[in-house]
Amino acid sequence: MFSVAQKLKLYRASLCHWNRDQFQGKHREIQQLKIKLEEIYENPQIEENCQNEQFILNRLKDLWNREESYWKQRSRIQWLIEGDRNTRFFHVSTIQRRHRNSIVKLQKVDDEEIKRIVFDLGGLKSPGSDGFPGLFYQRSSDVVENDICIAVQSFFASRLKPMMDALISVDQTAFIPHRSIQDNIVIAHEALSCLISKAHQDGFLKGIQLARRTPALTNSLFADDILLFGRVTRAEAMATMDIISKYSTASGQQVNVHKSSIFFSKRTPGRSKTPALNFLKEKIEAKTQSLKQKLLSQEGRETLIKVVLCAIPMYTMSILKLPKNFCSQLNSLVANFWWGKLDQERKMHWISWKSTSKLKSKGGMGFKDFELLNLACLAKQSWRLINHPNSLWARVIKGLYFPNSSFWNASASKKNKSWIWQSLLASRDVLKEGFRHNIGDGSDTLAWFDPWIPLIPKFRVNHLAHCSTNINKVANLIDHTSLKWKMDLIDNLFEEEVAQAIKLIPIAPMGSSDTYVWHFDSSGNYSVKSRYRFLVEKQRVSNPQIPSHQWAEPNPQQLAMPLFTMGDSLTQ
Structure with missing residues (x-):
């Protein structure tokens, strides 16, 4: 290690000398070349002047490219495109990031x-x-x-990586394959909800009723805070403090008394979910209103929206369904930034958000609609619930909400359901549209009720005239000796179109079990990207828009942007 450090030190000194010899004074040279260019423009256009003009322009272009590359390396900004001429932006980024370097841990590998x-x-x-x-x-x-x-x-x-699963407790969910950091958030959320529900069932918490015929309300759980409701009695106050103490001891989290409030009024205003999510708006606003973002070109704004702004709420959207109104507010923040709104200044939105959030292949800008993205992210969590039923968080959710059934048959009317469970239920229908069984030996798939036939709508049999037969599982339709479909039986039981679709399904090798797959991805795994594209296509309205070929090569981005902002006039 010492020898490597010494070699790098010597090489660095050599690079510094080379840099001074080759590039020092480039800014001064640029100014001198600009002066010479102005002198040429003031003189008659003779052949010699034209040659000098071309030489100076080529040299200026080379120096500008070097300057831009230099500031790009100094600023460490990875999401801007070279040639975007955002040198001023790079310079500001360098100043802001000068003290942010960090050392990364490594482990021994081959x-x-x-x-x-x-x-x-x-x-x-x-x-x-x-x-x-x-x-x-x-x-x-x-x-x-x-x-x-x-x-x-x-x-x-x-x-140590091959032994991680054996060495690390199931309670650790981050940085381990097939585990997600959101898993423990779900468990912590449900643990607190269960403590409150148990105290209510045991009579320690009475809660409040908004009307005589309404159920008692004891709490409302949000992303990072909670509202507790109770009667003004010493017993309920002690019960509430006991719940908070138990949760704090188990989770390590403590109540921030400086950000907590208590109200003693019958008309205490309720709290919607939106204020609990305002931190997401604040983060997006902070990104769009900072000094260096105001220096971006239109292409720079596009990249910032897609790479940075849309990623800010992803963590929350993966476990909680955001209110529609709140998603609209996030969409408005992005739209305002795209059209150049600064502080309180108002800017005209020449194209509607529905158009700009369309896929580029359909004539839009490809910006993410937060409501549809939220559903796609939640469906990913539901997919993990189905495919990893033995994970700790999945066992907790099953034990609470569907102990004797499957996720698909879980009741949506269960009492004391948490925000997370409501969010998972909201994504269930979204997941159904692309979820199906991949047939192995057919023993785990119901022939008449499960989705398993790829080439028919909804992947399931709609005609149930013969479902009363003794044919129950898909395994009954397979000859396990020859590993072929029972053609005559299939022709007798199903309509011709369905029968042909079944015969095209390949038979897996003996011993293979049925698996779950996502139909709209070639890998069979659910992806937020494929689900989001499907939702966008489903929501798309058929009003006249800019032709989608405007984004096709070789049309440059600098021309495509003005074409897009010109709007519907292009289609007239």
């Missing part, structure tokens, strides 16, 4: 994985203490590869 990790580094991300970014190691791998691998191997302990 040479191939070391090389893979090095080439996965962001080329222009913040460099380490040696001052070299990832791009240096990637471009000069043939020189430094051997030294780097030896240094890493000699420094770190043996690899």
Whole structure:
């Protein structure tokens, strides 16, 4: 490790000398070339002047590209496109990020994985203490590869990743394959909800009634806070404090008394879910109103919206269904930023949000609609609930809401249902549209009720005239000796169209079990991207819009933007 550090130190000194010799004074040269160009424009257009003009323009272009590349590397901004001429933006980004470098932990791996990790580094991300970014190691791998691998191997302990599942408790959900950080949020949410419900059932909490015929209300759980309702008695106050104490001890979370309030009034205003989510709006507003974002070109705004703004609420949208009104507010924030609104200044929106949120292939800008994206993200959580039933959070949810049935048959009218459970139920219908069984031996799939036939609508049999026969499972339709379908039986039981679709399903090798697949992805795994595209297409209205071929190559982005903002006039 010491020898590598010494070599890098010497190489860095050589690079500094080379940089001073080659690039020092480029700003002064740019100014001088601009003056010469103005002099040429003031003189007659003779052949010699034209040649000098072309030479100066080429030199200026080369210097501007070098300057832009320099500030891009200094700012570490990865989501802007080279050639976007956002040099001023890069300069401001550099000033703001100068003190944000960090050291990353590594673990011992073999040479191939070391090389893979090095080439996965962001080329222009913040460099380490040696001052070299990832791009240096990637471009000069043939020189430094051997030294780097030896240094890493000699420094770190043996690899633990293959034993992670055995060593790490099921309570740890982050950074482990097939586990998600949201899992424990769900469990913590349900644990607090159960403590309150049990206290209410045991009579320690009476709650309040909004009217004589309404059920007692004890709590309303939100993303990061809670409303508790109770009578003004010492017993209920003590019961409430006992619940909070138990939850704090178990979770390690503490109540922030400075952000907590208590009201003693019959007319205490209720709290909707929207105020509890305002932190998402504040984060988006902070990104759109900062100084450096105001320096962005239209193309820079587009990239910021897609890469940064749409990612801010993803964590919350993965476990909670946001109110429609709140999603509309988030859409408005993005639309205002896109059309150039600054602070309180108002800007004309030349195209509606429905049009800008369409896919680019359909004539839109491809901006995410937060309501549809929320449903697509929630369906991902439901997919994990179905495919990983033995995970801790899935066992908790099943035990609470459908102990004796499946997720598909779980009742939506169950009392004391939490916000998370309501959100999962909202995504259930979204998931149904692409969920089906992939046939192995057919023993786990009901022939008449489960979705399992890829080439027919909804993947299930609609004609149930023969469902009273002794044919129950798909396994009854397969000859397990020859691994072929029972053609005559299928022809007798199903309509011709359905029968043909069944015969086209390949028979899996013996011993294969039935699995769940997502029909709209070639891998069979649910993806938010494929589900979102499907929802957008489903919501799309058929009013005249800009032709979608405006985004096709070789039409450059600089021309496509003005074409889009010109609106419906292009179709007239």
